[in-house]
Amino acid sequence: MSDKQGQKSSAIVVGGGPAGLTAAIALAGAGLATVLIGKRPAKADNRTTALLSGSVTALEILGVWPMCAAQAAPLRVMRIVDDTGRLWRAPQVKFAAKEIDLDAFGYNIENQNLVAALERRARALPLLRLIEDEVLSVVPGEVAVTVTLRTGGTLQAPLVIAADGRRSLCRAAAGIEIDERAYKQVALTVCVKHSRPHRDTSTEFHTPSGPFTLVPLPGQRSSVVWVFDPIDADVIATLSDVELSAEVERASHSILGKIEVEPWRGMFPLVVATARGFASERIALVGEAAHIIPPIGAQGLNLGLRDAATIGELAIAAQRLGHDIGGSDVLAAYDKMRRTDVGSRTFAIDLLNRTLLTDFLPVQGLRGLGLYMIDRIGPLRRAVMREGVAPAAVQPRLMRGEVL
Numbered sequence: 036m037s038d039k040q041g042q043k044s045s046a047i048v049v050g051g052g053p054a055g056l057t058a059a060i061a062l063a064g065a066g067l068a069t070v071l072i073g074k075r076p077a078k079a080d081n082r083t084t085a086l087l088s089g090s091v092t093a094l095e096i097l098g099v100w101p102m103c104a105a106q107a108a109p110l111r112v113m114r115i116v117d118d119t120g121r122l123w124r125a126p127q128v129k130f131a132a133k134e135i136d137l138d139a140f141g142y143n144i145e146n147q148n149l150v151a152a153l154e155r156r157a158r159a160l161p162l163l164r165l166i167e168d169e170v171l172s173v174v175p176g177e178v179a180v181t182v183t184l185r186t187g188g189t190l191q192a193p194l195v196i197a198a199d200g201r202r203s204l205c206r207a208a209a210g211i212e213i214d215e216r217a218y219k220q221v222a223l224t225v226c227v228k229h230s231r232p233h234r235d236t237s238t239e240f241h242t243p244s245g246p247f248t249l250v251p252l253p254g255q256r257s258s259v260v261w262v263f264d265p266i267d268a269d270v271i272a273t274l275s276d277v278e279l280s281a282e283v284e285r286a287s288h289s290i291l292g293k294i295e296v297e298p299w300r301g302m303f304p305l306v307v308a309t310a311r312g313f314a315s316e317r318i319a320l321v322g323e324a325a326h327i328i329p330p331i332g333a334q335g336l337n338l339g340l341r342d343a344a345t346i347g348e349l350a351i352a353a354q355r356l357g358h359d360i361g362g363s364d365v366l367a368a369y370d371k372m373r374r375t376d377v378g379s380r381t382f383a384i385d386l387l388n389r390t391l392l393t394d395f396l397p398v399q400g401l402r403g404l405g406l407y408m409i410d411r412i413g414p415l416r417r418a419v420m421r422e423g424v425a426p427a428a429v430q431p432r433l434m435r436g437e438v439l
């Protein structure tokens with residue numbers, strides 16, 4: 036397939052966020068001419084991502100991890116503390132990576148550093164062409180999808196990977212509906228410095244309005260994801276840095292000592308959303324174009340990276356066999372392979388979040404009992420840890436450390 040400039044592109048990725056960049060690197064790195072079209076996001080992303088071990092393995096294989104490993108902090112212990120103050124409270128549950136023979140569950144990294152490393156790797160690949168532009172229209176056809184850019188160019192390819200985020204234009208072009216539900220919750224994200232070491236431990240306090248999570252960054256820094264009622268969001272937004280530092284220290288029960296918030300804050304209204312299908316009309320959805328889950332248990336982008344690795348694997352296999360890389364066989368296999376992983380994680384995270392918000396005593400009791408059992412029963416705890424880090428469902432090759 037060719038574009039106006041005459042360059043052949045076998046695949047087009049729309050969206051230059053972490054999921055899109057990973058998909059493009061996987062494809063081009065394995066020998067498929069790929070074009071990535073991305074517009075700069077409207078505002079800088081101050082979030083961090085806890086990359087679980089399978090994601091780190093995939094980034095290692097793709098040559099990205101060596102470019103950002105020094106900016107990531109290991110997560111060796113994960114702790115859940117019931118801070119609901121309710122009658123039936125769950126015990127504190129502590130998971131240690133060494134219990135399942137891992138050095139770390141994963142690594143936490145600032146999104147800006149992760150994306151910078153992905154971009155650096157992408158620029159080094161001869162088969163990957165990066166276009167900074169906005170896609171205005173996506174029109175599926177019999178043998179190719181036509182993509183039109185704001186600056187006027189048109190490109191065609193037999194496969195488009197939709198990595199264009201929550202309001203995906205590509206998803207609409209593929210005619211795929213999405214089921215979306217908003218929670219009455221907003222997440223505040225901010226990075227902090229602290230006077231005590233975090234000892235590679237991430238702590239999730241479960242409060243009646245949602246989780247308050249501290250995740251280690253290199254040095255004496257951590258990222259905070261604080262989920263609360265939208266009414267409180269207006270109050271938090273007006274706090275000075277000094278006042279917010281005091282609030283974060285209070286919410287963290289001073290476990291990291293004196294807190295000093297860093298300048299940038301983000302606010303994210305929480306939603307849960309799953310596309311009704313993950314591929315259609317030569318368009319495969321990856322990342323938040325396909326699914327959005329609340330930031331509990333660090334799953335969102337890890338799912339997105341598994342999407343990217345899976346479509347990369349299927350398209351490369353089809354290319355090597357001389358098959359149509361955007362044909363119905365590839366798309367049906369992709370849809371099938373991603374459905375269980377995305378569905379099970381979305382269900383579990385949604386359930387956990389809702390049991391936090393409920394005032395219904397029996398549900399609170401069941402949640403407490405569940406966490407009690409996880410705390411007390413070693414094999415169950417280890418099974419939960421293994422499933423959290425690497426799903427029982429088949430992992431894509433890159434997550435298993437295999438090249439495409």
Ligand SMILES: Cc1cc2nc3c(=O)[nH]c(=O)nc-3n(C[C@H](O)[C@H](O)[C@H](O)COP(=O)(O)OP(=O)(O)OC[C@H]3O[C@@H](n4cnc5c(N)ncnc54)[C@H](O)[C@@H]3O)c2cc1C
Nearest residue numbers: 050052053054074085170199200322323330334335336337
């Ligand atoms: C508070 C919070 C904390 C989180 N923490 C974690 C965590 O610890 N671990 C984890 O795994 N996940 C986490 N997540 C989820 C994670 O941040 C997202 O899954 C991830 O950022 C989504 O990446 P993406 O590439 O799919 O989408 P995006 O990052 O939204 O990228 C989409 C890109 O597409 C571009 N684009 C859109 N439309 C067009 C167009 N028409 N033309 C060209 N370009 C276009 C946009 O500019 C953007 O660059 C968290 C989420 C939240 C809200």
